[in-house]
Amino acid sequence: MTAPQERAAGRTRRVREAAQALGVRAVLLAYWGTTSLLARCRANARTGVGESVRRKA
Numbered sequence: 001m002t003a004p005q006e007r008a009a010g011r012t013r014r015v016r017e018a019a020q021a022l023g024v025r026a027v028l029l030a031y032w033g034t035t036s037l038l039a040r041c042r043a044n045a046r047t048g049v050g051e052s053v054r055r056k057a
Helices: 003-046
Strands: none
């Protein structure tokens, strides 16, 4: 390969790695958000309207 082709290949590799890292971050953010949302929904479902959150002595 010539020098310009090597530079282009290196640039392409960096762009591909950056896109892959961005994809991993997006998946982790979606997982974290979904888990957080489901945990909140389940916490609200466990306590009824007339129930106290505090434990009775």
